[in-house]
Amino acid sequence: xxxxxxxxxxxxxxxxxxxxxxxxxxxxxxxxxxxxxxxxxxxxxxxxxxxxxxxxxxxxxxxxxxxxxxxxxxxxxxxxxxxxxxxxxxxxxxxxxxxxxxxxxxxxxxxxxxxxxxxxxxxxxxxxxxxxxxxxxxxxxxxxxxxxxxxxxxxxxxxxxxxxxxxxxxxxxxxxxxxxxxxxxxxxxxxxxxxxxxxxxxxxxxxxxxxxxxxxxxxxxxxxxxxxxxxxxxxxxxxxxxxxxxxxxxxxxxxxx
Numbered sequence: 740x741x742x743x744x745x746x747x748x749x750x751x752x753x754x755x756x757x758x759x760x761x762x763x764x765x766x767x768x769x770x771x772x773x774x775x776x777x778x779x780x781x782x783x784x785x786x787x788x789x790x791x792x793x794x795x796x797x798x799x800x801x802x803x804x805x806x807x808x809x810x811x812x813x814x815x816x817x818x819x820x821x822x823x824x825x826x827x828x829x830x831x832x833x834x835x836x837x838x839x840x841x842x843x844x845x846x847x848x849x850x851x852x853x854x855x856x857x858x859x860x861x862x863x864x865x866x867x868x869x870x871x872x873x874x875x876x877x878x879x880x881x882x883x884x885x886x887x888x889x890x891x892x893x894x895x896x897x898x899x900x901x902x903x904x905x906x907x908x909x910x911x912x913x914x915x916x917x918x919x920x921x922x923x924x925x926x927x928x929x930x931x932x933x934x935x936x937x938x939x940x941x942x943x944x945x946x947x948x949x950x951x952x953x954x955x956x957x958x959x960x961x962x963x964x965x966x967x968x969x970x971x972x973x974x975x976x977x978x979x980x981x982x983x984x985x986x987x988x989x990x991x992x993x994x995x996x
Contacts, residue, residue, distance in 0.1 A: 777807030781816050788820055796820050811841030815850050822854055830854060845870075845877035849886070856890035864890045865903075872910075881911040888920055897924060913945040919954060926958055934958050949975060949984035956988060 784799035800820055803813045818833035834851045841847055848871040855864035865887045872883035888903030901924055907917035918941040925934035935958045938951055955971035972988055979985055 777803045777810060777813060780806065781810075781813050784820070785816055788816075788823065793820065793823060797824075809840055811837040811844050811847050813837075814840065815844075815847045818854065819850060822857075827858065843874060843876065845872075845874040845883070848874070849877075849883055852883075852886065852890070856886075856893065859894075861890055861894040861896070881907040881914045881917060884910065885914065885917045885920060888917070888924075892920070892924060897928060900924060915941070915945065915948045915951060919948065919950045922951070922954055922958075926954065926961075931958060931961055935962065947974065947978070949979040949982045952979070953984040953988055953991075956991065960991070 780799045780803035784796045784803060787793075787796035787799060797820060800813070800817050803810075804817060807813055814833045814837035818830045818837060821827075821830040821833055834847070834854065837844070837847045838851065848867045852864045852867035852871065855861075855867060868883045868887035868890065871877050872880035872887075874880075877883065884903050884907035888900040888907070891897075891900035891903060901921060904917045904921035904924070907914055908921070911917075918937060922934045922937040922941075925931075925937065935955070938955045938958065941947075941951065942955075952971050952975040956968050956975065959965075959967040959971060972992070975982075975985055975988055
């Protein structure tokens, strides 16, 4: 987005000065129109990408790059497309272009970190997530810390993952995804009571999510606490009846184990 600077100009301009101002105004308007068009095509491209229509996504993103080749978000979107197309070298190139154009863009850093983690470059990915989280312009650092934890879980670095989830909850204690990830990690590591304590603490203060309720039912079933299991199950069925988690609960209920 082009910054607008307020200026005081004479009421009447003649000759060369008037022509110069007109040219400047025309250039500014053209740049704004191209920027708006690029942003529109980028959003369309991302929508098609999310729908799995890679051909239309490429058409729109190619157009967005032509209209505004200096927008880091456009190159970040193009990098995600290249990744989906199976072109890792081109994806890397586009992400690096995006970071060169917008080195302080936490959104670009977050997207790049997701890509790095997905391709097994865990240390680089975690560094990028943490850089995004430390950026004062980033509105959701808790999400970046949680993503870093998920990345570390994928690499079987559970102790570091737990620390990342805890940092997310320090930043935003009501961030349900971090609470779920931490409890699920504890449960998978066999720390069943610690997992349950984490869920109980969260639900006592904040809104429960389907993921937390289903996990609570699984944990209490493991503990043999049928009363608590039914409490989690009832709340999940009542509050989120059509959710995937409610359907998973029904399957769990038919499993005597």
